Amino acid sequence: MKKFVRIFVIALVVLLFLGTFVFLYLNSRPRPERYETLEPKVMDLEKTTIVTGKIEPRDEVAVKPQISGIITELLKEAGQRVEVGEVIAKLKVIPDMNQLASAESRVRLSQLNLRQAKVDYERQKTLYDKGLISANDYEKVLQAYNQAREEASIAQEQLELTRDGVSSNKASSSNTLVRSTISGIILDIPVKVGNSVILSNTFNDGTTIASVADMSDLIFRGNIDETEVGRLSVGMPMQITIGALQDLRFPAALEYISPKAAATTGGANQFEIKAAVTVPTASPDGKAPLIRSGYSATAQIVLQGAHQVLAIPEAAIEFSGDSAFVYLVGGTDKQPTYTRTSVQTGLSDGINIEIRSGLKASDKVRGSLLVDDAGK
Secondary structure: OHHHHHHHHHHHHHHHHHHHHHHHHHHHOOOOOOEEEEOOEEEEEEEEEEEEEEEEEOOEEEEOOOOOEEEEEEOOOOOOEEOOOOEEEEEEEOOOHHHHHHHHHHHHHHHHHHHHHHHHHHHHHHHHHOOOOOHHHHHHHHHHHHHHHHHHHHHHHHHHHHHHOOOOOOHHHOOOEEEOOOOEEEEEOOOOOOOEEOOOOOOOOOOOOEEEEOOOOEEEEEEEEHHHHOOOOOOOEEEEEEOOEEEEEEEEEEEEEEEEEEEEEOOEEEEEEEEEEOOOOOOOOOOOOOOOOOOEEEEEEEEEEEEEEEEEEHHHOEEEOOEEEEEEEEEOOOOEEEEEEEEEEEEEOOOEEEEEEOOOOOOOEEEEEOHHHHOO
């Protein structure tokens, strides 16, 4: 009995050893590699580039005061629409003491001259009425009197403008009223009631009361790499995508390419471009999209295109120096054969590549190694 058990155990060990050996042998044998089979397709190819930038109004105007003073009232807020000539703010004048003293002195002097001219005029008029002087002498005195009156009026008006910022004769066009110079949307009002403001002069740019822009006339401003700027030309179409409005795309047309590099990023020069954006009047939901100045955006530009050409996935191409090859599929499904064939390539969009010669639409091409086989 013990002998039988011993023989059985030995036989079992031998079988396990032989089974393990056979299993390892079979799994160690190389399996034939299987590849994806591709068919050339006729399609449109486009080589595009993406430019990052932002949306801006074409013209943004800084509205500044015509006199120095203190803001007493703000009549508008950022985001509101304003028309040309509409009042944005009111000012209280802070007169310059030197100018005020000069204006007051001019008024006093003009009043003295007017009184003297009036006396001379009345004296000469009495003599003229009696026929004691000529009409020529009388007209000269009358002219001097009229000039003195005009000078006194101008001096008084200048004093009122210097002291109050407005004259009694031109109250409707007061310098204390800051008016918009264009029609558009108020983008920003960087001042508050009580702030002191100054007019623009030789020594400074003046205080900005409000920034106003026409938001129906927008441009895309961005930078493009020097390796691609040479392929651009004015008038090229673009598609603009705004980061805050991902569901909408806006057409645009390239209208400016800087002749000089604007910046350097990672050792490569960047050139500024501008494109006129066509703003839609309404989005698919029937509402006009609200586009804000400064929105970040991306522009897709078609650098080159090929219409209805024979193409295959670029991964199926084998490049060797300046030559390109594909492997034509032959044989059967169980035992395929692959023939290396030279082809002439054309435009690539990064996924598919144009085949200009060396391949027919009816051919089949070897693609990537199948995952199951590649992983074993």
